[in-house]
Amino acid sequence: MSLITEPVASFSPLYEQIKALLLASLQSSEWLPGAPIPSEMELAARYAVSQGTVRKAIDELSAQNLLVRRQGKGTFVATHQEEGGQYRFLSLEPDSGQPFHLKNQFLACKTLQSDAYIADLLEINGGDLIIQIERVQCISGRPTVFEEIWLPEELFRGLSLESLNAWSDPVYALYEAKYSTHMVRAEEKIKAVLADAAISIHLQLPVGSPLLSVERVAFTYGDKPVEIRRARYDTSEQHYGNKLN
């Protein structure tokens, strides 16, 4: 068959064209996070290709964590809910290796005008409204992470301090449940910095303590940036773990 009259990814392997079509269905919310997509046979029929070609497309999307295969059950849209309070994008782990629990304390949630720096990262116009959140996260009672989060107000209108503090799961699950925004991937830039007066209070540490600075841009479908974070980690008992290959 031929899909080369389709507007998307015309001159490329069939499975790339199928991938683009599947991505379009994800991006348009035809299939919601956590929901099953049609079976491989159904999709093969819909797109008039063989099951093996659909399979290769789904394989690549599930390798990117956009879809999740479950043998005997079906293929599902990846979600930050249903992960049992896990933090998929959090690389912090205790030096001890013990499992740990993060306790959230949200401090502020304000709407204000974006400065040029945040606007640039969020690909919005300078001066557009953004939501700014502050929180502290504790590990076994010890304040360990101080974090500022910026979101475009247009997508997260109405987000309040009360709703944040009423939510016990990762905020990425909240974004999905209440704002139909699924985070697909993120990029982090990490530096070492010294605690200033404000942060030293939040983390109950002396001014000048070494802290890990973690700046994150998170993207939803279509590589659209929708969240900026600036975090400070106290790494005296924890570390940021990374695997290279």
Added chain:
Amino acid sequence: MSLITEPVASFSPLYEQIKALLLASLQSSEWLPGAPIPSEMELAARYAVSQGTVRKAIDELSAQNLLVRRQGKGTFVATHQEEGGQYRFLSLEPDSGQPFHLKNQFLACKTLQSDAYIADLLEINGGDLIIQIERVQCISGRPTVFEEIWLPEELFRGLSLESLNAWSDPVYALYEAKYSTHMVRAEEKIKAVLADAAISIHLQLPVGSPLLSVERVAFTYGDKPVEIRRARYDTSEQHYGNKLN
């Protein structure tokens, strides 16, 4: 066909058994880094399976960066040489985004008895001989990385300060060229620390400056740890970049 009489990975999909056989050939140095492995058809004949099954095995190994496919030419064993002086495992990048060049200055290379900590990470016996290397790396003339490296002496016998300073490519290329040891993957633990007196001299920074501490364990085939590193990065003009998905 049936490979279930083979000793390796007996009760598993055929392509997993093929993967194990390919891995065994890599680990035994039957195919050396940079060299081509037999064609898919040859391997299919050798193992008496279909080409598609060999293909799936190779696909997974190349996804893990153990093999590299080159259309029209063949499939090659991954190597740290031929990468044009690139540092595959180095996550440091300038804030400016500009391309950069790292200049190596090796300071010391000693053979000594391992302490318990390093021996444990290298999975050798405490007191066994290890080689300890110290170096500084500069970006545009500015000392930016101070690094200590520990290697098991048994595998790297004869490594000297002179041979290190005569080598301009990544040390992982040297390990391959002179010690037949190819690094497959690595794990890093990152913290923020303060510069002590010794490091402040090496990096020409005030004592108490914030530094990124990066501890790495690198593994060769068979998940065998063969190199430990402890580095200190000056992140005032650089950052450690990480992608999450």
Added chain:
DNA sequence: TAGTGGTCTAGACCACGGA
């Protein structure tokens, strides 16, 4: 032109999960 990896197909059978 020959040989390599890359794509696509059609069909068989297996393994798992749920009714």
Added chain:
DNA sequence: CCGTGGTCTAGACCACTAC
């Protein structure tokens, strides 16, 4: 039991590389 994804096969044809 059926429907799902998972494995395996055999064969055709394409795209790229090198001689």
